[in-house]
Amino acid sequence: MSRFTLPRDLYHGKGTLETLKTLEGKKAFLVVGGGSMKRFGFLDKAVGYLKDAGMEVALFEGVESDPSVDTVLRGAKAMQEFAPDWIVAMGGGSPIDAAKAMWVFYEYPDTKFEDLCTPFSFPKLRTKAKFCAVPSTSGTATEVTAFSIITDNEKGIKYPLADFNITPDVAIVDSALAETMPPKLIAHTGMDAMTHAIEAYVSTLHCNYTDAVALHAIKMIHQYLKKSYDGCMEARAAMHDAQCLAGMAFSNALLGIVHSMAHKTGAAYSTSHIIHGCANAMYLPKVIKFNARDEAAAKRYAEIAEHIGLAGNSTEELVDSLIAELRSMNDKLNIPQSIQNYGAGGVKAETSIIDETEFLDKLPEVAANAIADACTGSNPRIPSQEEMEQLLKACYYDLAVDF
Numbered sequence: 001m002s003r004f005t006l007p008r009d010l011y012h013g014k015g016t017l018e019t020l021k022t023l024e025g026k027k028a029f030l031v032v033g034g035g036s037m038k039r040f041g042f043l044d045k046a047v048g049y050l051k052d053a054g055m056e057v058a059l060f061e062g063v064e065s066d067p068s069v070d071t072v073l074r075g076a077k078a079m080q081e082f083a084p085d086w087i088v089a090m091g092g093g094s095p096i097d098a099a100k101a102m103w104v105f106y107e108y109p110d111t112k113f114e115d116l117c118t119p120f121s122f123p124k125l126r127t128k129a130k131f132c133a134v135p136s137t138s139g140t141a142t143e144v145t146a147f148s149i150i151t152d153n154e155k156g157i158k159y160p161l162a163d164f165n166i167t168p169d170v171a172i173v174d175s176a177l178a179e180t181m182p183p184k185l186i187a188h189t190g191m192d193a194m195t196h197a198i199e200a201y202v203s204t205l206h207c208n209y210t211d212a213v214a215l216h217a218i219k220m221i222h223q224y225l226k227k228s229y230d231g232c233m234e235a236r237a238a239m240h241d242a243q244c245l246a247g248m249a250f251s252n253a254l255l256g257i258v259h260s261m262a263h264k265t266g267a268a269y270s271t272s273h274i275i276h277g278c279a280n281a282m283y284l285p286k287v288i289k290f291n292a293r294d295e296a297a298a299k300r301y302a303e304i305a306e307h308i309g310l311a312g313n314s315t316e317e318l319v320d321s322l323i324a325e326l327r328s329m330n331d332k333l334n335i336p337q338s339i340q341n342y343g344a345g346g347v348k349a350e351t352s353i354i355d356e357t358e359f360l361d362k363l364p365e366v367a368a369n370a371i372a373d374a375c376t377g378s379n380p381r382i383p384s385q386e387e388m389e390q391l392l393k394a395c396y397y398d399l400a401v402d403f
Contacts, residue, residue, distance in 0.1 A: 003252065006248060007168045014237065020172070025130075027055055027084040028055045030059050042090065046090055066273060072105065076106050091136050092135070092189075096133045096142045132169065141244050141248070144168070148166055190221060192280050199258055202256065205254050214250075222308045264366050265339075287391070299315060390403055
């Protein structure tokens with residue numbers, strides 16, 4: 001039996017933040033990130049709309065990029081003291097992901113973080129509060145997904161928490177919030193969304209429902225991402241919808257080893273984190289070549305290539321065309337093709353800020369962690385330890401993948 005789960009209500013279009021006025025409750029706990037929502041006035045608007053709905057509002061500000069277990073537990077404690085019946089998370093993927101995890105500890109204070117690391121093992125939620133998500137970036141689609149990515153800083157590992165229980169009740173996809181994104185963030189989140197849609201389309205758990213939204217998302221991202229990056233607001237609005245469609249696909253079809261590798265390399269190195277969307281953009285072409293040894297996966301990659309108008313007279317040629325097009329997109333968006341050219345902030349550089357010696361020293365451990373990641377099980381090919389190490393090396397040095 002398959003399942004396709006989305007928020008109960010999804011409001012989309014410019015100005016839909018005002019929908020917060022319609023939420024019914026007594027107390028709203030509003031979770032936000034590093035300050036952009038305040039700087040651009042959206043935080044004040046959200047608080048005002050929630051108060052218009054007759055609710056008392058408590059703020060939890062300053063959720064960091066790659067939210068940590070400590071932040072989650074701190075937020076859950078504040079929730080327990082305030083006792084909201086609505087949790088509203090607004091901003092990029094980080095505050096929304098953090099708030100999803102806080103929600104569990106709010107409703108079940110005795111839960112241990114380790115209990116949540118097993119996919120689809122969460123306790124039943126909504127015993128105390130419902131959840132509303134308002135994304136400001138066009139990539140993670142966490143406003144419609146059953147996922148939350150939380151970092152254990154002590155272990156240097158990002159954990160993808162997965163359970164349909166944490167799919168929000170309400171999603172507000174207001175393109176006005178996305179208009180404030182800087183170009184680098186547009187590039188990284190946009191390629192994150194492209195990876196979501198492509199991995200969902202070739203996932204072993206894909207179905208008719210996920211295929212439809214995945215393919216359309218891929219076509220939209222291919223058409224609009226560079227235009228959004230260049231400053232076109234119509235394209236930016238289209239990208240905000242496209243990333244949400246990609247989220248609908250991957251939340252229900254799951255992902256693959258591009259994300260497994262991104263999760264496990266993201267916080268593994270002492271010199272810097274590898275930004276998630278940038279990691280996906282670098283790794284995706286390599287993984288496509290690896291997965292294309294599987295006949296069914298190769299056929300589906302070829303279908304993607306045809307759907308976006310790429311040339312090729314055979315499945316192999318179409319797969320190669322898709323890989324070349326994704327690499328071209330990276331170049332146009334100033335995204336490095338490999339970790340050896342990963343500069344500060346995820347832009348191209350002559351020298352990587354990820355130390356080569358540390359990368360090689362940690363390679364066996366990182367590879368093992370990637371194989372064990374929750375996203376690996378739905379990948380078309382399950383790599384061995386040796387193959388995963390080879391893939392990671394290919395992603396560091398931009399090597400050909402022929403295994």
